[in-house]
Amino acid sequence: MNATAEAMAIPTAVNAVPTTAAMPASIAIDCKLDKVFYGDFLAVRDSHVPIEKGKITGFIGPSGCGKSTVLRCLNRMNDLIKIFRFQGHVHFHGQDVYARNVDPVILRRYIGMVFQQPNPFTMSIFDNVAFGLRLNRFKGNLQEQVEKSLRRAALWDEVKDKLNNSGLSLSGGQQQRLCIARAIATEPSILLMDEPCSALDPVATRRIEELMIELKAKYTIALVTHNMQQAMRVADKTAFFGVDISKGGRTGYLVEMGDTQQIFENPKEDLTKKYIRGEFS
């Protein structure tokens, strides 16, 4: 392994806050959200979503069910929203992510993120991928690491002759794979993907899905998707979220979570069954 792997290795849990319950070692992130508020609005309640190491965990559910909110709690992207607050805990390999002495900036270097809209920076393809490496003062061979990341994101062959072109000159699907390359260049241990294919055509979607399956050998992936077939195709575990409108607002909550096959073939909850049959969305 090279310098990145060493530099970006999972922080040891030596001075970590001990977890209350002994979680199995296979859990990369133990996310237990009792209540998530934006201001006075209760966005998500009672959702316990353990993310298993080396697997793809899919989040499905109707619009406004808080899938993205849950995902954004994992790397503290919600901190950027001032009125956000929550009750519960998020443990990353045993460490409390929301502990007072945890710097969200450092956390986000271990938990990479790919967004719904492809969002390359207005710089060259090379600089886009090298961005995070430079940010972390990468000591190894920059060229090599960029090439490796682009290869892993299945984009190298298409861009190897035009690394100095703008990242924005690529097509939508290529841009999204560039964003994936950028996210995995620093070798984070977890990759959060927030509907990464919603802006892409079926061919590009298929490529990204293949990519996800390849990537899970090395990374733990949490995937929010609007597309149930996608969850069926790629996810190992699936969490189904519903919307509770009983108290006036629209509050998301975890209906059930389990192996993807079980969720789609033999769901425990009636609501899941209805959703999967397409009776509401």
Place this chain on the structure above:
Amino acid sequence: MNEPSTAVDFATRIELPKLEKSFFVGRALSSSLLTIGVWVAAILASVPLFSVLYMLIVRGGARLNLELFTELPPAGFELGGGIGNAIVGTLVMVGIATLISVPVGILAGVYLADLGPDTKVASAARFLAKTLTGLPSILAGVFIYAAVVLAMGGYSAIAGGIALAVTMLPTVVLTAEEAMKMVPQKMKDAAYGMGCTRTQVIWKIVLPTGLPGILTGVMLAVAGAAGNSAPLLFTALFSNYWLHSLREPTASLSILIYNFSGMPFDNQIELAWAASLVLVLIVLVFSILSRIIGRPKV
């Protein structure tokens, strides 16, 4: 196979709509008239622009030679002479003004666009900056006369530069804010997601992405300041000699044009025309330079 015949039957049976363009029917007519109107307005608007340029080149071009740049302005009945000291004075004072207003203006723009867009300080600052863009520039001169000239004990290039900075600042602040607001949130999200601190997001993403827009604003401000004479009347005054110290009265192109254009001597009037042309050329050169610098690198 009787398909062709059915096709013909079909075509003859239904009444085909008329697809040719006709100019004298309702909306086609109004569209043509409006197009003509837009062209006429565009040509009318560019008439003054091109006639000013034409006049400058025809009347100022005659004196555009080396002497113009190397000689001092002539006195009353003298012939020849140049505007060298005024060119230097304008460049120096606009330079001072840029050094002051651009860093302050861009940092203020960062605050307004990114750090605290919804704070009370920001809305107050925005309101004041908008008001200041409409400030008669002579007031900037009077203000600096009171604040700097009196305190320093005399007219100077420094006071002139500060007065120009006051007139430039609101333009820089507001255009920098607009340019940085145009940077898409999703790009900033990506940077935060990569583990950037707020400073890094602004420094590595927001400022470089907004740079072309920021530079356009800076150039607008520089062009305005280079041609502005009112703020200099009370601050830099004028000088017939080369600039030796920033603490002395200093010549400038705009004041030279103002002085010489009113004189009853052909030589001075010719120089005023030439100075106007030089002023326009300076602004042109800076705009082209900023375009080159601000061009996206990829």
